[in-house]
Amino acid sequence: MDQIAFLEPRPAVLSRRREIVADLLDLLPEGCLVHEPRELVPFETDAFVSYRRLPLAVALPETTQQVAAVLKYCHRYGVPVVPRGAGTSLAGGAIPQEDAVVIGLSKMSRILEVDFANRTATVQAGVTNLAISDAVSADGYFYAPDPSSQLACTIGGNIGMNSGGAHCLKYGVTTNNLLGVKLVLIDGTIVDLGGKALDAGGLDLLAVVCGSEGQLGIVTEATVRLIARPEGARPVLFGFDTSEEAGACVADVIGAGIIPVAIEFMDKPAIEICEAFAQAGYPMDVEALLIVEVEGSEAEMDAMLASIIEIAGRHGVKVVKECQSATEAALIWKGRKSAFGATGRIADYICMDGTVPLGQLPHVLRGTAEIVAKYGLRVANVFHAGDGNMHPLILFNANDPEDAARAEAAGNEILKLCVDAGGCLTGEHGVGIEKRDLMRHQYSEVDLAQQMAVRAAFDPQWLLNPSKVFPLEGRPAA
Amino acid sequence: MTPIHEPLSEEAAARLVMIAGLSATPFSISGGGTRSLLPATDGAEQLSTRGLNGIVAYNPAEMTMTVRAGTPLEKVEAALAENRQMLAFEPVDLRGVLGSSGIPTIGGVFATNASGPRRFVAGAARDSLLGVRFVNGKGEIVKAGGRVMKNVTGLDLAKLLAGSHGSLALLTEVTFRVLPMPETAVTIVVSNLNDAEATAAMATAMALPVEVSGAAHLPESVRGRFVGGALPDGAATVLRLEGLAASVSVRAQKLADAMAGFGTVSQCDAGLTQRLWREIRDATPYADGTSRPLWRVSVAPTAGQQLVAALRLEAGVDAFYDWQGGLVWLRMESDPEAALLRRYIKAVGGGHATLLRARPDVLAATEIFQPQTDAVTAIQTAVKASFDPAGLFRSRMTG
Numbered sequence: 001m002d003q004i005a006f007l008e009p010r011p012a013v014l015s016r017r018r019e020i021v022a023d024l025l026d027l028l029p030e031g032c033l034v035h036e037p038r039e040l041v042p043f044e045t046d047a048f049v050s051y052r053r054l055p056l057a058v059a060l061p062e063t064t065q066q067v068a069a070v071l072k073y074c075h076r077y078g079v080p081v082v083p084r085g086a087g088t089s090l091a092g093g094a095i096p097q098e099d100a101v102v103i104g105l106s107k108m109s110r111i112l113e114v115d116f117a118n119r120t121a122t123v124q125a126g127v128t129n130l131a132i133s134d135a136v137s138a139d140g141y142f143y144a145p146d147p148s149s150q151l152a153c154t155i156g157g158n159i160g161m162n163s164g165g166a167h168c169l170k171y172g173v174t175t176n177n178l179l180g181v182k183l184v185l186i187d188g189t190i191v192d193l194g195g196k197a198l199d200a201g202g203l204d205l206l207a208v209v210c211g212s213e214g215q216l217g218i219v220t221e222a223t224v225r226l227i228a229r230p231e232g233a234r235p236v237l238f239g240f241d242t243s244e245e246a247g248a249c250v251a252d253v254i255g256a257g258i259i260p261v262a263i264e265f266m267d268k269p270a271i272e273i274c275e276a277f278a279q280a281g282y283p284m285d286v287e288a289l290l291i292v293e294v295e296g297s298e299a300e301m302d303a304m305l306a307s308i309i310e311i312a313g314r315h316g317v318k319v320v321k322e323c324q325s326a327t328e329a330a331l332i333w334k335g336r337k338s339a340f341g342a343t344g345r346i347a348d349y350i351c352m353d354g355t356v357p358l359g360q361l362p363h364v365l366r367g368t369a370e371i372v373a374k375y376g377l378r379v380a381n382v383f384h385a386g387d388g389n390m391h392p393l394i395l396f397n398a399n400d401p402e403d404a405a406r407a408e409a410a411g412n413e414i415l416k417l418c419v420d421a422g423g424c425l426t427g428e429h430g431v432g433i434e435k436r437d438l439m440r441h442q443y444s445e446v447d448l449a450q451q452m453a454v455r456a457a458f459d460p461q462w463l464l465n466p467s468k469v470f471p472l473e474g475r476p477a478a
Numbered sequence: 479m480t481p482i483h484e485p486l487s488e489e490a491a492a493r494l495v496m497i498a499g500l501s502a503t504p505f506s507i508s509g510g511g512t513r514s515l516l517p518a519t520d521g522a523e524q525l526s527t528r529g530l531n532g533i534v535a536y537n538p539a540e541m542t543m544t545v546r547a548g549t550p551l552e553k554v555e556a557a558l559a560e561n562r563q564m565l566a567f568e569p570v571d572l573r574g575v576l577g578s579s580g581i582p583t584i585g586g587v588f589a590t591n592a593s594g595p596r597r598f599v600a601g602a603a604r605d606s607l608l609g610v611r612f613v614n615g616k617g618e619i620v621k622a623g624g625r626v627m628k629n630v631t632g633l634d635l636a637k638l639l640a641g642s643h644g645s646l647a648l649l650t651e652v653t654f655r656v657l658p659m660p661e662t663a664v665t666i667v668v669s670n671l672n673d674a675e676a677t678a679a680m681a682t683a684m685a686l687p688v689e690v691s692g693a694a695h696l697p698e699s700v701r702g703r704f705v706g707g708a709l710p711d712g713a714a715t716v717l718r719l720e721g722l723a724a725s726v727s728v729r730a731q732k733l734a735d736a737m738a739g740f741g742t743v744s745q746c747d748a749g750l751t752q753r754l755w756r757e758i759r760d761a762t763p764y765a766d767g768t769s770r771p772l773w774r775v776s777v778a779p780t781a782g783q784q785l786v787a788a789l790r791l792e793a794g795v796d797a798f799y800d801w802q803g804g805l806v807w808l809r810m811e812s813d814p815e816a817a818l819l820r821r822y823i824k825a826v827g828g829g830h831a832t833l834l835r836a837r838p839d840v841l842a843a844t845e846i847f848q849p850q851t852d853a854v855t856a857i858q859t860a861v862k863a864s865f866d867p868a869g870l871f872r873s874r875m876t877g
Binding site: 199259296 | 541
């Protein structure tokens with residue numbers, strides 16, 4: 001399976017490989033450059049494993065200045081650069097190319113400052129998402145965006161993809177929780193955007209950097225917002241006989257003005273996969289399951305749950321299961337958050353990320369089932385229902401090229417269905433290479449040209465992560 | 479009198495811009511003209527969104543609304559109120575302090591990122607903005623973003639346009655997220671704290687799991703000018719709680735207990751709370767009919783009072799604080815003291831100041847937006863050119 005094209009490697013770069021490696025070795029401290037082909041293998045792909053390219057070299061800088069030095073060098077010699085956090089991208093955002101230097105932020109993993117009076121944390125880009133919450137939890141705070149890969153994924157990667165998670169229904173995604181960054185531009189210039197003060201004094205460049213998939217610069221430090229942890233939180237399971245009923249229930253809960261902190265959806269295949277993996281106590285005799293989490297004081301949670309149970313009743317809810325202990329609650333989330341990993345144990349899969357208006361959920365779920373059946377494949381649906389962010393996992397056999405091609409084709413059709421339903425191609429995973437060639441389905445040429453012009457304002461030569469996001473044809477001449 | 483253009487459709491607006499490009503006629507973009515004190519640059523013709531009016535789509539169950547940019551904010555808020563929904567960021571109404579008339583438009587709200595007291599917990603206007611349609615400087619009609627809550631499909635141009643003050647493009651349509659109105663709200667008042675004590679009290683309140691949705695400090699010099707003097711004597715540190723009635727009363731008790739160590743605690747009911755926070759939002763004490771320089775300053779929450787304390791030693795200032803202390807409304811006695819203010823902002827850890835009001839000649843002579851570093855200015859200039867290569871859209875933000 002290799003339908004998605006990468007840019008042709010630049011011969012002028014490939015032919016200078018040895019000199020480039022020698023120069024980078026001079027620029028970086030010992031142990032900060034990977035260049036032996038065998039040692040480059042771990043960097044050849046990310047979590048979108050169907051595609052892989054061995055990079056020219058991998059720089060693992062320890063400081064912002066070193067990032068700047070490498071970028072300045074690459075800019076001078078026209079060498080493409082692919083930024084990398086933990087390599088957990090599901091969209092191929094961190095997959096390198098043969099003529100690229102990967103800049104990995106894994107060595108920049110220090111928490112620089114925690115400032116409770118201002119409710120901020122300033123961290124290096126290679127800090128993992130979960131490490132921020134871990135560092136502040138003893139003091140009663142947390143960092144809200146919580147992608148399923150939060151144990152591994154880095155804040156730098158989260159900023160690149162504007163990551164979300166299960167709890168962003170209430171707290172927003174990365175862009176809503178990001179106060180400032182230290183950004184290294186392609187020519188090596190270091191700029192600070194934002195900080196502990198809210199909002200921008202000039203153009204809101206931070207807003208466009210977040211979610212730019214490493215194409216505008218490399219973030220080396222970030223200041224994020226901390227939130228006081230709620231008094232309590234309680235996930236409750238709601239089982240339904242059909243996905244449509246579950247979807248309609250979600251729309252009615254939100255429509256009634258109730259915003260739980262999370263509403264997660266699983267269909268029967270997903271329930272079976274996750275239950276087998278985590279023994280979370282999910283009901284097995286239902287076709288669709290909602291995990292609804294409410295938070296606050298006991299009284300608040302009781303009141304909110306009563307309203308939700310009442311609405312679920314109108315949609316023929318079959319099982320309502322409240323967890324009895326913190327251990328049970330943790331298991332419920334463990335099952336949900338390990339959905340991708342658990343699926344990976346039983347089959348290869350690709351994970352879609354289309355987002356649709358809430359009212360379209362039943363329609364899109366039905367359409368997804370039809371598309372997958374048409375291709376003779378299986379699907380497990382597990383996703384953030386409260387904000388319409390769908391994650392159909394299309395199961396296939398990677399050793400069978402035809403099966404893989406069918407899965408990719410089915411995925412593309414599902415994403416087009418999401419766009420046609422008034423939604424978008426990707427809610428929180430990013431475009432990467434995976435959805436790049438579908439961008440014209442969502443945007444007109446003029447729309448794309450405007451985005452590309454903004455991109456070029458930061459990186460006129462298109463050196464930063466160049467094979468990603470924008471279709472390869474129709475790009476402006478660098 | 480410079481000509482005012484009011485295209486009645488997006489297509490007409492695009493045509494107008496395209497034709498203006500041929501003669502290099504610059505525009506100054508406006509909505510309802512409520513910020514008329516911020517004058518356009520010389521020779522620019524006014525391009526108003528007023529003719530682009532109407533709610534395009536509103537689906538309360540999906541908590542999103544799509545509206546043409548020139549639609550009066552009032553109309554948007556009325557439609558939302560019918561469904562007990564609201565704009566989470568509490569758009570600011572500056573007509574009082576600016577002494578201006580005009581009708582605030584939804585496009586103007588997003589173009590200025592005008593966010594009120596709830597901003598520090600619920601996000602700014604830009605955080606509610608999901609998608610836009612706009613006319614760029616080439617006269618092209620462009621769409622960005624969409625109408626779903628989560629969207630990382632390409633660059634987030636919608637948020638970039640929020641707060642761009644008409645410097646990049648003419649917004650023609652905005653799609654934004656709305657939230658349910660809270661059932662009720664109360665305000666806990668802690669009396670007689672000085673600015674530093676108030677800052678500590680507000681930080682303590684924000685550390686509690688009680689979901690404070692407004693945290694302001696009204697020093698003694700301004701306190702009496704809020705809600706007709708209905709707050710208790712002395713400085714007032716005010717903390718708002720919103721939500722279901724049963725939950726609010728429990729949280730109010732918890733918060734009052736925690737604040738008792740700081741000073742005398744009292745409580746405002748829902749009616750007074752609504753009035754108070756509206757006046758904090760609109761900086762009502764400075765709706766004083768004067769043109770004394772008025773700054774809106776954003777710094778870290780703990781830095782607000784440090785900034786004011788430092789300025790007091792060198793200039794005549796009057797101030798109050800919102801956003802846990804991080805938003806400072808600052809009225810200067812005579813001179814705007816821009817250089818002094820910006821030096822101290824830097825000294826207390828950085829942030830930005832916007833001059834909202836002053837005598838016309840002073841406004842014209844002062845950098846009203848925060849000057850940026852050379853490197854950031856260079857990016858801003860390049861970004862501006864990517865939307866508006868011929869520089870048709872004149873704005874004080876990018877020149």
